[in-house]
Amino acid sequence: MCSRASTIRATRRPCTRPSRPTCWGRCREGDGAVTRVRERDIDLPDGRTLHVYDSGAQKRYPVLWQHGTPNTGNPPEPLMRAAKKLGLRWVSFDRPAYGGSTRHAGRTVGSVAADVAALADALELESFAVMGHSGGGPHGLACAATLTDRVSAVVSVAGLAPFDADGLDWFDGMGPTSTAALRSAQEGADRKRRHEEESADAPIDFTARDWATLAGPWGWLAEVAAAGVAKGLDGMIDDDLAYVTRWGVDLAAITAPVLLLHGSDDRVAPASHSRWLAGALPGCEHWTLPGEAHLSVLAAEEHGAEDALRWLAERTGR
Template sequence: MPEIAGSFLADPADSSSPSRTRIIELARGQRVALAEYGDPHGVPVVFCHGWPASRLQGGLLHEFACELGARIISPDRPGVGLSPAQPGRTLADWPQFLGEMADALGLGEFRVLGVSGGGPYALAAAWGLPERIPVVSVVCGAPPLVNREDTRHLNPAYQWLLHIQRARPGVLRWLFRAARPVARLRPPLWMRSWMLRSLPTPEAETLADHHIFEACFRNYRESWRGGADGLYGDGTIYTQPWGFPLPEVRVPVRLWHGKQDRNFAWELAQEMVAQLPNCEPRYLEDEAHYSLAIRHRRAILADLLAYDPPVR
C-alpha cells in the first residue's frame, strides 16, 4: 500500500483493468481503496460491492458507464481488498464513511448502486445521506437477517453460515482463515464445467462467457486480499441489526430482483418492498442472482441515471 494518500497504483489484482486503484485518506485518518470506471466526468455513482466481493466488481459496469456518461466509484469496504479494517464498524456507520469519501473526492450529490450484499449498504446510504443522494438502486439485495428464524428462502450455504455464526462464531472465523489459501487460487479450467452444472440455468448461461467468468472470480479472489478476518468481519455485519428501520428510508429506491434467485428468494425482496415507503420494484421472471446483475447491468445503470429528482 502506498504511503501517500491519494496516489494511484497499477491495479495489483488485474493488469487488464480499465481502472487504477486509488488510496485516499478520510477525515478521521481512515484509508479506503477505490477503483473508478466509466466516464471520469460523468454523473457520479457509488458502487457498493457484494459479499464476498471487492472494488473490482464495479468493473463490470465500465463499458456501459462510458456509453451512458456515468463515473463509477467503487470502494473496497473496510477489511476487504486493499481497505484497512475498521474494528467495531456497523452498517449504520456506512453513511458517515461514504460521506467522508465523497468529500475527499470533491463530490456533492451522487447516486448509489448496491448489488447483493451491497444492497443493505445502498439502503444505509439513502437513510443516512438523503440530502446528497437523490436515488439508489438495489439489485438482488440481501435482506435483514438478525431476527430471522425462517431461513428457507436463503441459499443453503447462507443458512449454514448463519447457523454457525449464531452458534459458534469462533469456529466460523477459524474456517475462514483455513479457507483463505484455497480461495485465493485461480480455479483451473477443468473445474468450470463442474461449477456451472451446479448453478441455475440463467447463472450457468451467464458465467459460460469466459470474460465474465474471469472477471467474477478475479473480483472474488481480491476480496480475500486483506485477510480472512477482514472478510469474515464484513460478513458478520449482515447478521447484526442494521441500525435503522426500512420505513425511514425516504430516498427513492429502484429494486431489481430475479424470480429464480437462489441466494435470496424474491419473497425476501417483497418483504423489503412492503416496508420501503418510496420503492419501485422490478421482478424479472427468468433471471437469477448473478445473471440479473450482469445481463441487465446496462438497463439498471440507465434507469438509475434517468431518474430526475424533484427540485429541492
C-alpha cells in the first residue's frame, strides 16, 4: 500500500536478521547504543507460525508495534531510546507472510487481532498499548475494537480508514501509485500480483519532506521495507487485499483512548482518512500536522512519533 520497496531499499543497507525459533537481534538507538531484542516463533492454533520481537525488560509497560506495508515487524529503532526513557517495552510481530510468519491467505484487518491475542498470551501480557504506522494503523484500531479488555490505548499514525467508510471518498488525495496499487487489489489477488510485478519501478507517492526523512534516523524504514519483500510479495498483496475489504470489526466497540496522528500533505494515506476516523471515534484525540506527509509526520519535532509515544505512556500510568 504505502511504498515500492524496490525504490526505497537503496537508501540504507537491508536488514538481514535471521529468523530462528529463539534468537537475539539488535536495534540501534539514536545515541548509537544498542538494545537487544529477543526474537521467537509462536505456534498458532491453526498451525501457522508467528514471528515475534520483544525488547524485554519485564518491568516496563508493553507497547505493541503494528508495522506498515510492506515491512517486517522489527520494533521501531528511532523510538527505542524514547521508549526506554518512558518505561516502555516494545513488542511486535511480522504479519502473516512477512519475515518469519506463515501466510494466512484471505486474512482481514480484523482477523490479525487473534494473532495479537496469541502473542499476548505467549508473552504473558495482561494489557498493552498499541502503536501503528501506515497500514499498521488499521490493524492497531482493529485490535482495540476486538481486544477491549487488553488494549489500554492506541495510536494510529498516517493510517487508513475502512474501505466502506460512509461519506468518505477513499481515494481522494491519494497519489497515483498508491491509488493504482489499491485499485488493482479491488480486482482480486491475481490482478494485484500482476500489477506489482509490472509496476515495480513506479515512483512512490512521497513528498520532498518524506525523502528527507529517509536520510535521517527514520531511514530505518528502508531496511524493514526491503526485508518486507525479501521472501516475495505475498505479505504486501494480502495487506492490500485486506485494506479494500471490510475490516470485520466494529469501531464503536473501542473503549481505549485513541490518538490519530496525520500529516496534512500525505499522498499515500490521505489525511481525510484520519478526519473520518475522528468523527467515528468520539472522544479521540486528532493531531494534523501542516506540511507533513506519510513519513515526515513520524520525525516531526512537535507532535511527531515521540510525542505520540509520550501520549501513550501517560495513558498507561507511566
